[in-house]
Amino acid sequence: MAAPVYPPKPSPGDRVAVVSPASGLPGLFPRPFDLGLARLREEFGLEPVEYPSTRTMNATPRQRADDLHAAFADPDVKAVFASIGGDDQITVLPFLDRELIRAHAKPFFGYSDNTNLLAYLYNTGIVGYHGGSVMVQLGRPVAMDARTVDSLRAALFTPGPYxxxxxxxxxxxxxxxxxxxxxxxxxxxxxxxxxxxxxxxxxxxxxxxxxxxxxxxxxxxxxxxxxxxxxxxxxxxxxxxxxxxxxxxxxxxxxxxxxxxxxxxxxxxxxxxxxxxxxxxxxxxxxxxxxxxxxxxxxxxxxxxxxxxxxxxxxxxxxxxxxxxxxxxxxxxxxxxxxxxxxxxxxx
Missing domain, CATH: 3.50.30.60 (LD-carboxypeptidase A C-terminal domain-like)
Structure with a gap:
């Protein structure tokens, strides 16, 4: 298996997808989610785009896979963020189209249950990013931690060593x-x-x-x-x-x-x-x-x-x-x- 390759990075002003491939907790807890969306705009200069199941609890694996396909296939979307983790993303994997995702490789940010998708991307030949969920890191009360901001900004925008x-x-x-x-x-x-x-x-x-x-x-x-x-x-x-x-x-x-x-x-x-x-x-x-x-x-x-x-x-x-x-x-x-x-x- 060839080593995974880095997908192109977004630039400030770009649109980024925000999806819930693990759990639709934004629908239950809108405060940290909306705060995270605001910080994507204000701290990082990115424009978040939500998908049909982003705020939907108990969305089916097929619905969540459809959102991922739409996010990766959209040429105007330059990166993909998970809203949060969960406990059943493994059920989404069989519905994913590996060739579609490989053909539209983009940086994906998530951790916890999103380990499923990160491992999938690894085997698809795409480098992903373990970290940076919208509700937790971006939605931290009062302010994001400065060390988190620095690492996430570098991962988003700056190729090379960190x-x-x-x-x-x-x-x-x-x-x-x-x-x-x-x-x-x-x-x-x-x-x-x-x-x-x-x-x-x-x-x-x-x-x-x-x-x-x-x-x-x-x-x-x-x-x-x-x-x-x-x-x-x-x-x-x-x-x-x-x-x-x-x-x-x-x-x-x-x-x-x-x-x-x-x-x-x-x-x-x-x-x-x-x-x-x-x-x-x-x-x-x-x-x-x-x-x-x-x-x-x-x-x-x-x-x-x-x-x-x-x-x-x-x-x-x-x-x-x-x-x-x-x-x-x-x-x-x-x-x-x-x-x-x-x-x-x-x-x-």
Whole structure:
């Protein structure tokens, strides 16, 4: 399989599609969605275009696929944004027209359940972008995080290298989108912890692959968008993160064990492990429980690596997933992980 190629980038003033290939939550929570649309216009100079199921809860997989086809096929639309994630985008994949999307390649931005579509684009030969949902990153109360803005702007408009750096402050605690007061207060943040490195004695440069670990597990179970020959991933950079579902350390290990048994883990000489999201409305962990959850998850990842990929270089607590700020990672794009220099440089 040939390496994915970067689609042309938009320019300020261009139209961009906003779709809901995972969940129609904009229909339930219009405040963060409309705020995100306004920021696309005001912060990035782009004109968002909605599609029939963008604000529709329980749209069928066919309807969501039709919106994606319309967005990619429209010559006046220069990029595609997911409104948010969800939990059933895997059902959309069988309805997608791979040749149509390949013929009209565009940058796609999304994460979480959108790992499905990012993996699909990877196998279609198109670099996607893991990050930047309209409701979460763009719709953040009061203001977008400056680090998120900088990364997203670079990914949108600037081809070439971009250095990811540890963040000074971060957060993973959310407020109720149904409460108008949520949008009058900036989210509370806590001090950053920096990155932590394992086997950092080499430089690895390769194409990235991965995404949300829970979604990758579903793709593995359904045998969709996972290469039958794992050697296609040789030399790549694996990146993983976990969601507000807060999978247990045991569950994280079990998914990685299955990836190891399938021969996947050892293909990647470098792993970027996203900072663990440790809080959810169902499990509002305090500081001590949050720290323990993150430590247990790291131990699970290290245990799986020790068994299946003992020489893999790993970087922990990279801000690339469900925590805020969020750094955009090109999916299928070039990533350079420099262990001795403790640097990560992606190519947008």
């Amino acid at each position: 250095e990811l750096r540890p963040v000074d402050r971060w957060s993973d605690v959310e407020s109720d989108w149904a409460d108008p007061r949520t949008f009058t207060r900036a989210p509370e943040t806590r001090p950053g912890t920096g990155w932590s490195w394992l086997n950092a004695d080499r430089v690895v440069e390769g194409r990235s692959w991965g995404g949300c670990l829970e979604i990758l597990a579903w793709l593995l179970m359904a045998d969709r968008e996972i290469a039958a020959d794992p050697s296609v991933y040789d030399g790549g950079v694996l990146f993983l993160e976990t969601s507000e579902g807060l999978p247990s350390a045991t569950e994280v290990f079990q998914v990685l064990r299955c990836m190891g048994e399938r021969g996947l883990l050892r293909r990647f000489p470098a792993l970027l492990m996203g900072r663990a999201k440790t809080w959810s409305f169902e499990r509002p962990n305090g500081p001590q429980a949050s720290a323990q959850y993150a430590a247990d998850q790291r131990a699970a990842v290290e245990s799986a690596l020790k068994t299946y990929a003992p020489d893999t270089m790993a970087v922990f607590d990279v801000d690339l997933g469900h925590t805020n700020p969020q750094l955009v990672v090109p999916y299928g794009g070039l990533v350079r992980v420099d262990g001795p220099a403790r640097r990560i440089v992606v190519t947008y």
